[in-house]
Amino acid sequence: MIARSRDLHEPGDWDSEYHAPALVGPLLELLGRSRLVLDGTLGGGGHSAALLDAGVPRVVGVDRDPEALAAATSRLAAAVANGRFAAWRGNYADVDAIPALDGLLFDGILLDLGISSHQIDDASRGFSFREGAPLDMRMGDDAERTAAELLNEADERELDHIFRDYGDEPRAARLAREVVRRRASRPFASSDDLVGAIRGTLGPRSGASEFARLFQAVRIAVNHELTGLERALPALRDRLSPGGVLAIIAYHSGEDRMVKHAFREWSRDCVCPQRQPVCTCGGANALGEVLTRRAIVADENEVARNARARSARLRAWRRGA
Ligand SMILES: C[S@@+](CC[C@H](N)C(=O)[O-])C[C@H]1O[C@@H](n2cnc3c(N)ncnc32)[C@H](O)[C@@H]1O
Numbered sequence: 001m002i003a004r005s006r007d008l009h010e011p012g013d014w015d016s017e018y019h020a021p022a023l024v025g026p027l028l029e030l031l032g033r034s035r036l037v038l039d040g041t042l043g044g045g046g047h048s049a050a051l052l053d054a055g056v057p058r059v060v061g062v063d064r065d066p067e068a069l070a071a072a073t074s075r076l077a078a079a080v081a082n083g084r085f086a087a088w089r090g091n092y093a094d095v096d097a098i099p100a101l102d103g104l105l106f107d108g109i110l111l112d113l114g115i116s117s118h119q120i121d122d123a124s125r126g127f128s129f130r131e132g133a134p135l136d137m138r139m140g141d142d143a144e145r146t147a148a149e150l151l152n153e154a155d156e157r158e159l160d161h162i163f164r165d166y167g168d169e170p171r172a173a174r175l176a177r178e179v180v181r182r183r184a185s186r187p188f189a190s191s192d193d194l195v196g197a198i199r200g201t202l203g204p205r206s207g208a209s210e211f212a213r214l215f216q217a218v219r220i221a222v223n224h225e226l227t228g229l230e231r232a233l234p235a236l237r238d239r240l241s242p243g244g245v246l247a248i249i250a251y252h253s254g255e256d257r258m259v260k261h262a263f264r265e266w267s268r269d270c271v272c273p274q275r276q277p278v279c280t281c282g283g284a285n286a287l288g289e290v291l292t293r294r295a296i297v298a299d300e301n302e303v304a305r306n307a308r309a310r311s312a313r314l315r316a317w318r319r320g321a
Helices: 024-031 046-053 066-075 077-081 092-097 117-121 147-153 156-166 172-185 191-202 208-222 225-237 253-266 300-305 307-311
Strands: 036-039 058-063 085-089 106-112 240-250 288-290 313-319
Touching: 024 046, 024 106, 024 240, 024 313, 036 046, 046 058, 046 106, 058 066, 066 077, 066 085, 066 117, 077 085, 092 225, 106 225, 147 172, 147 191, 147 208, 156 172, 156 208, 172 191, 191 208, 208 225, 225 240, 225 253, 240 253, 253 288, 253 313, 300 307
Parallel strands: 036 058, 036 106, 058 085, 106 240
Antiparallel strands: 240 313, 288 313
């Protein structure tokens, strides 16, 4: 099916059992006229499918999770067969280390950060706080430690940093101390151990939203998500062809802040140190322009249908021609 992007703005059109992609309509507005798109977080291939159906001639997908690659290539088998779609295993932060992408420039690049619904739903992957789930949380085998290993090995300071900076937890130091105290008698192995430490620190009234936030903090640490994004931003910017657009959907405030600052920084005409009173660089140094003055968010219809879309923030930046 080939259709123009404005025919495809109904949220839900691209949902699969694997994942329901967020903000498909605005994303098609931004990338739907591209000739070659890199989908750096392929997942179940929902965004890629939408781009292909909107008429983008070629899409290349990357994911660090082999299960995502299998699901997306099966879903997009027709596009694989006619050469419009190919998928590669890798980390978008190391785009230059993926041989199949050597030398390619893209006029659209998409990151839809975080994890897919399938990864959460599969209890054996250990992303959820469901009772008895293993503490794994690795998105792919390029993450060197499981969540259990991290919680059992990290020192109190590192745990404090994870809960505070990735989990926005005001009682991070106490939670870190509690983890260290509990693991001395019994190593952390399942979700119940982390839930127990959270309850033990935040009190018995703590519930799903605290667990979700603090499990997400551990997941971010296990997969080096923030440091990866920091490395990825300039690398992906440099893979845009002139006039190409980088679009990023973030679900975590730290990631969204990092994207916003990078896009703003790359769009500055003057690159003199901010405290320097007089410009000596001559201005006109902007590498491109921010396309989204404010992050694009899902409307209430989309949120009613897909709760995960509630925290999605889409920002885009265009490289100068
Ligand atoms: C939110 S899902 C993407 C869903 C996808 N847009 C769709 O429509 O189905 C994020 C995906 O990105 C992958 N991922 C996360 N960080 C990654 C990284 N650094 N490199 C490659 N893939 C990554 C995850 O394994 C997951 O499959």
